[in-house]
Amino acid sequence: MMDCEFCNAAGGEILWQDERCRVIRVGGREATDFPGFCRVIWKEHRREMNDLSGADRQHLMTVVFATESALRALYRPFKLNLASLGNVTPHVHWHVIPRFEDDPLFPSPIWSKQERKPGDPPIRAIVDNQTISKAIQQALAET
């Protein structure tokens, strides 16, 4: 895979990682529209959850749920969306997306067609990476 976006780059600012997976904070337009949007990315090429061993699968979901806990505590969203699509990269990964009733696509999935003009991100969106990183570590320590 010469052209693999998740091998070539982290995919965002790394908030937490170990030898198997990393949690990144999504940047750019997606971050503006969906504050706190993170991805948990498996580092090796595995396309499906079923391509992971049972222990690896459990580890990945432990990190996903720790990220969910951290974002839930820090953002207090209306809903947290967890999604695994992975149609364009061979790295199984989970999107962890805080959703708010005033986000540009609520209540549709974030990948749906834009129907409303996005406004400025709400003030509550400002949580720095170090704070999220610490909250993920804390949530992992509690599992």
Ligand SMILES: [Zn+2]
């Ligand atoms: Zn790759």
